[in-house]
Amino acid sequence: MLPPLLALCQFVQTKLKPTKVTVRVHIPDEVFGTDDDTYLLWEDILQFGSMTEIGSTAIALSIWNLFDYLKMANMVNLVGLVDPGQISSQSGTLSHCSKHLSDCLKNADDDQFYLVPYNPGGHWVLIIVRPTKETVHYMDSLPNRSIDENMRNIVNT
Numbered sequence: 001m002l003p004p005l006l007a008l009c010q011f012v013q014t015k016l017k018p019t020k021v022t023v024r025v026h027i028p029d030e031v032f033g034t035d036d037d038t039y040l041l042w043e044d045i046l047q048f049g050s051m052t053e054i055g056s057t058a059i060a061l062s063i064w065n066l067f068d069y070l071k072m073a074n075m076v077n078l079v080g081l082v083d084p085g086q087i088s089s090q091s092g093t094l095s096h097c098s099k100h101l102s103d104c105l106k107n108a109d110d111d112q113f114y115l116v117p118y119n120p121g122g123h124w125v126l127i128i129v130r131p132t133k134e135t136v137h138y139m140d141s142l143p144n145r146s147i148d149e150n151m152r153n154i155v156n157t
Helices: 004-013 042-050 056-072 094-105 149-156
Strands: 022-027 036-041 079-081 113-118 125-130 135-139
Touching: 022 056, 036 042, 036 056, 056 079, 056 113, 094 113, 094 149, 125 149
Parallel strands: 079 113
Antiparallel strands: 022 036, 113 125, 125 135
16 A cells, blocks of 8 residues: 555646546554545645645545654654544534544553644644643644634543
8 A cells, every 4th residue: 555645646646637536545543543444535636736725634644644754763652643534623513523532542651642633614733632741732833823612622521
């Protein structure tokens, strides 16, 4: 199986016409804790290539690439990764997102921290959670923005 970013580049290089083309990508359970398939759409590639807001599929594939680097560096046990498709504001109810995050964090090791990509709407932010230290860092590249209340409720729940 191809690494996710290489698969994305090869898909773009085929110059497929913007029709109902989808690419099934299997993400192994070691990345997000669940064995799952995701589908890369033509629109995902256009968003990625044009530097507009990208969807959770492109973020998930980028995280998979990060996972591969962490694995090569023997650091995969330090970092937990959360599927952005399960946690962002468009992913479902507050209780669904809270339960998913809780399920991810319940098996955390002492020094482990989790990267939680989150899209409150129109912009991706990164939440870094250290469950055993009970600390949360909210990373936002846009200045002077307040913490999204839904994310605050997800983490607090």
